[in-house]
Amino acid sequence: xxxxxxxxxxxxxxxxxxxxxxxxxxxxxxxxxxxxxxxxxxxxxxxxxxxxxxxxxxxxxxxxxxxxxxxxxxxxxxxxxxxxxxxxxxxxxxxxxxxxxxxxxxxxxxxxxxxxxxxxxxxxxxxxxxxxxxxxxxxxxxxxxxxxxxxxxxxxxxxxxxxxxxxxxxxxxxxxxxxxxxxxxxxxxxxxxxxxxxxxxxxxxxxxxxxxxxxxxxxxxxxxxxxxxxxxxxxxxxxxxxxx
Numbered sequence: 001x002x003x004x005x006x007x008x009x010x011x012x013x014x015x016x017x018x019x020x021x022x023x024x025x026x027x028x029x030x031x032x033x034x035x036x037x038x039x040x041x042x043x044x045x046x047x048x049x050x051x052x053x054x055x056x057x058x059x060x061x062x063x064x065x066x067x068x069x070x071x072x073x074x075x076x077x078x079x080x081x082x083x084x085x086x087x088x089x090x091x092x093x094x095x096x097x098x099x100x101x102x103x104x105x106x107x108x109x110x111x112x113x114x115x116x117x118x119x120x121x122x123x124x125x126x127x128x129x130x131x132x133x134x135x136x137x138x139x140x141x142x143x144x145x146x147x148x149x150x151x152x153x154x155x156x157x158x159x160x161x162x163x164x165x166x167x168x169x170x171x172x173x174x175x176x177x178x179x180x181x182x183x184x185x186x187x188x189x190x191x192x193x194x195x196x197x198x199x200x201x202x203x204x205x206x207x208x209x210x211x212x213x214x215x216x217x218x219x220x221x222x223x224x225x226x227x228x229x230x231x232x233x234x235x236x237x238x239x240x241x242x243x244x
Contacts, residue, residue, distance in 0.1 A: 010050060010054060074175075076149055077232070079152050085100075095118065098149075099147065104121065161236075179212075182232070185204040185240070
């Protein structure tokens with residue numbers, strides 16, 4: 001419990017002390033929006049790395065060089081824990097917005113940071129609103145901002161992935177941007193079945209080879225979600241086999 005208390009305490013302190021920083025960042029953005037965005041990104045990444053350290057999360061990263069740095073991409077990952085976001089966001093090489101449940105938009109201060117960092121909030125029960133979010137995500141990719149989605153739609157309760165919802169894959173279909181499959185192993189062990197107690201855990205994050213929608217056949221593009229999920233599953237299986 002001490003790790004949990006320390007991590008939550010740090011997060012709350014960061015958000016409170018970050019209030020004047022948000023004001024400074026706003027002023028920087030008036031002169032140089034890109035500098036504001038990058039500084040905000042690096043500050044949040046630092047905070048997430050501190051939280052990982054407090055919680056005893058050690059990460060092995062594989063395939064990081066598969067990420068193109070000269071264009072925006074769509075990251076697609078499996079989802080078992082809130083730590084999936086904390087861990088992967090701390091490693092994003094360029095500006096990246098995440099698509100999150102709209103409940104998170106109600107969290108004071110956190111919602112401001114997320115909006116500053118191009119995160120979008122989706123109500124999965126509202127088809128019309130969800131479509132608007134996907135179109136906004138595609139627009140951001142066209143403007144050079146990568147997006148990250150968890151197409152299972154919710155956190156899994158086992159190592160088995162839920163079927164991917166195809167809606168979020170339309171960001172890649174509409175923009176032609178590379179899809180980067182991400183396989184995240186072991187994050188459920190950090191806090192999953194024993195909430196709120198945190199257990200130090202070794203996490204494996206593997207970035208797969210880019211999938212280029214424009215290089216797929218018409219039939220394959222219709223199955224982009226399935227192709228991506230299969231790529232993630234192969235990486236998860238490999239990580240599981242190496243742990244045995």
